[in-house]
Amino acid sequence: MSKTRVSAEIMDRLKEMVLLIVRNLVNNPDAVEVNVRPGAYRILVELYTDPGDIGQVVGRRGHLAVSIRSIIAAYAGKNQIVIDFDYVTDEDSSRSAAAKDKTRPQRSTGS
Numbered sequence: 563m564s565k566t567r568v569s570a571e572i573m574d575r576l577k578e579m580v581l582l583i584v585r586n587l588v589n590n591p592d593a594v595e596v597n598v599r600p601g602a603y604r605i606l607v608e609l610y611t612d613p614g615d616i617g618q619v620v621g622r623r624g625h626l627a628v629s630i631r632s633i634i635a636a637y638a639g640k641n642q643i644v645i646d647f648d649y650v651t652d653e654d655s656s657r658s659a660a661a662k663d664k665t666r667p668q669r670s671t672g673s
Contacts, residue, residue: 568605572641573598579637580607583630588615604644607634616651 577598585591593612598605611619620627631647638645 568600568603568641568643572643573600573605576605576607576634576637576645580609580630580634583633584609584611584619587618587626588612589618590615604646605638606646606648608648608650610650613651616649619649 577596580596581594584594584596588594588611590612593610593615595610597608597610599608609619618626619630621629627649634645634647
C-alpha cells in the first residue's frame with residue numbers, strides 16, 4: 563500500500579464513478595449525493611439517496627450493493643488505497659441527530 567496521502571484527482575474520479583453508477587439505477591437521480599472523506603491511507607465514501615430509492619441501489623438480496631462495492635474495490639486496488647463504502651439513510655441521519663440531542667444538557671423548567 564502506498565504511504566502517501568490520497569490525491570484529489572483519485573477522490574474526484576471515485577465520486578464521479580459512484581454518481582454515474584447510482585444515478586442510472588434510481589428513480590430520483592437528482593437526490594443522489596456522494597461525500598468522499600479522505601484519510602491518510604483510506605477514503606470513506608458516503609452515499610445518500612432518496613429514501614424510496616435505497617432498495618434500487620441495494621437490489622434483491624443485496625446483489626447490486628455487492629456489485630457496486632466490487633467496482634469500488636477494483637478502483638481501490640488499482641490506486642493502492644482502501645475505500646470504505648457506506649449507504650446513509652434518513653434513519654441513520656435521525657439516529658445521529660438523536661444521539662447529539664442526548665449529549666446536550668437538559669434544561670429544567672423551573673417549577
